[in-house]
Amino acid sequence: MIYPEKCIGCSSCELACSFQHTGEFRPTKSRISAIRWPKMGVSVPLTCLQCEDPSCMKVCMVGAITKDKETGLVSINQEKCIGCRLCTAACPFGNINYDPEEAIVFKCDLCDGEPQCVEFCPNNAIEYREATDALLQRKKKVSAKFAEILEEVR
Amino acid sequence: MIKIRVNGKPVAIHDEDKTLLDVIKEIGINIPALCYHPGLPARGSCRLCVVEITKPSWNGRSKIVTSCLYPCEDGLEVLTHSPKVIKLRKVIIKLLLARCSDSKELQELALQYNADVSRFGTKENEKCILCGLCTRACEEMGIEAISMVNRGWKKEVAPPYYEPPENCIGCGACAEVCPVGAIELTETNGIRRIWNREFEIQKCVECGKYFATVAQLEHLHNKYGIPLKDLKTCPECSKKRVGTVLKKTFFD
């Protein structure tokens, strides 16, 4: 769950994520990004939504992308990936990226259940926890508004 | 549950669909397998992943099998580096090197297996080892722009009639899976070249970055019905767009 109103655009999540996955502090290799509007003092953290019916998974012909039935995690099996990169274009949220240095596609893997972005976010703008009714309610509300606005901007 | 022994060490296998190679890799033993890719159906053509197998009931007889295809059978004893296996791999590496003398990947393998290639007295400088990973990748993609043509030593990988393949989407998976870098893929000024065909690369309508071939995007549109206009931004800009919407959701 993200709380954009709490996000201060500090980049801690990006640095923690890239360090966790590549051993370097390089936001370009981060699976999470904070989109910033500095003039407004506003920013929004964004990462994979672990969709119910993921587009990336649908377009992967070799079964390298799977969704875990229990945890809901959508993950990439790098060994199986044949590098067609269709998933990067198919994700409507831009949450799968291609790393030309490593020649791999990458996305958020929830750090095996201990997301570092959550760990290092100084203001609790990102949360990772069991869904409660209240949380789901909030999610529903946000989604509805999100969909509405998305329709407008399209 | 299936129980086998690999190089004497007992291994318990829960997934009966696994091949010997799956198991061998899982327990950290490294054997060469040039025509193998976990995402593609096994083909058993390079023969480098051969192992020697036996069972107590076989009266001391053993068999040479390709581990990428052989299913796990209860009671199997597998030798991944028996003298016979090593000798076979050695000759196979030599045979491959005689065909592709300049291949760095094969030269490395030859070094590893101490395979002296000069014995055949021949050196060809083919690049392709005909492992078929590229054609299988293309087939799995549902494209089949390239295939194996001709037979025997005249076999090669090619698009139909050696023409630039019409149905190719320029995704580059073929080049990506090639174990010896035999497929040429270049990108300059928004043009990707592969299989003698040029592909226009889509420029992100937001930032101007080149990110995927137009043919790839059209393929996504045709096959999955994703609106083309949703496919014109690079992942970063897609993300930004979502961010903008979210910003509006929360702050406006």
Add this chain to the structure above:
Amino acid sequence: MKQILVCGGPGCLAKGSREVFEAFKRKIEQNKLHVELQLKETGCQGLCQKGPLVTVKPGNLLYTEVKSEDVGEILDKIIKSDSNYDRALKKDEISFYKYQTKIALRNVGEIDPENISDYIERGGYEALKKTLHEMTPEEVIDTVEKSGLRGRGGGGFPTGKKWRYCRNADGPVRYVICNGDEGDPGAFMDRSIMEGDPHSVIEGMVIGAYAVGSRQGYIYVREEYPFAVKRLKKAIEDSRKMGFLGKNIAGSGFDFDIEINRGGGAFVCGESTALMRSIEGNVGEPRAKYIHSVERGLWDMPTVLNNVETWANIPPIINKGWEWYLSFGTKTSPGTKAFSLVGKVKNTGLIEVPMGTTLRDIIFKIGGGMIEGRSFKAVQTGGPSGGCLPAEKLDLQVDFDQLTKEGSMMGSGGMIVMDDRTCMVDVARYFVNFLLDESCGKCVPCREGLKRMSEIMGRITHGLGSEKDLEVLEEICWTMKEASLCALGKSAPNPVLSTIKFFREEYLKHINEKTCPSGVCKHLTTYYIDENICKGCHVCVKVCPTGAISGEIKQPHFIEEDKCIKCGSCFDACKFNAVQIRGMKIDD
């Protein structure tokens, strides 16, 4: 009623048997002899060397090398029942036929293959009826298993066992396939059965289908056999009409039908898994058989594939019982085997003998020995990937296991007899190059191994080989045998290994002395004329295609070496043995 059977087998057709048939037809019509004479065109009658063949019944009299001009005279003798006619050979007495036992070929050459009544008259479709009405599938499999019948396509896998595995395999449908992709150079057994007795194959397949529980069968015929396709098509149509194929076969409630598939001319498609890929419409490449075809074959369904000869053996086994079949052949290879006997023997042709018959009996009794003036050097069995066996092995009793033990194989049953003017290195080189072109190229040992072997064999026959080459050859051969994907690659080294084993001296002559003792390898051979023997008859000058020979009449001639292409025409033409080949001993 008397029968005149004109052979319509491939050999006789090529020698003009169709004209002979037409001549008989005309004469019979002209003289209104229909009432007492029945004229038929049959499949191969066997003795191809002496075609066109005509058999007359009763009496089983054989006329050889018949021309259309002879027809009047032969008809005359037939009508007068003149058995003293010296041209008529008694088929049951001449050695070519006497030592044969025909089971698979029982009707080939005896019936009109396009006439289903002919087949039925000789007991055809009795086994089918017996199977469907009196036997359970289990009993059929039991009978075939106990008969000990092994696959005639070359592998020799027990047929009954194969059927049982297939029957027990899980799958919503099952298929049976007849492999008619006979591609070995010099082999024509399966062709002869498909062309000469197509119903025996169909009947066998229906029985097999009933046994394993299949409702659809395929006959895969190689592209080069259009005549077989035509005959099989006709036979399938006829048997459908008679209720032996299709729905509710012979009123039993069992449904089964057969489709014909034509190959595309690839040798490798004779390999069972490649054949199935080909029927599916894919490129004919073999796959590993770790999961057997009986479990996952055609379209991944349980499939039984047997070759033509195997299927043709089924009806008699059902009719006469497994005990009867076991009375032929050897302990491990019961029954008989058809061979196409070709090469430098007097009687080339299509034969069938009990398993265990010695090579000597086949070559010297049935084959009539070597052609004039030539001596036996080797016999090659098993097609291009079989091996060459020398004179010491003539007493070998031919069956699956004996041939394999000696480094050759049964294959589908080609048998090529070679004489002293055959270079064994060249023979091995020929087969390596054949296989090089026919390898599917899927796996590395076969594709790359054959390429390198071909180069080395080329070097040796050009006099550029070294003894190390033999080591390298053996190393490649070993790797191919152990690590190739399919039987083609695994057996491809046989010609090289068997010739190195039995004719090593000949290799060493090529390598160390740079000579080809048989005068075959052109780069190692020089033709010259011995002036002490040459009578100056000029015959050689006339046959030389390049004008390399000159000389005055009645004066010794000579060959200009740089014009000579070493074709051997002068050698064959010289009546005085004046033409000699350097390196080859002619006198002894």
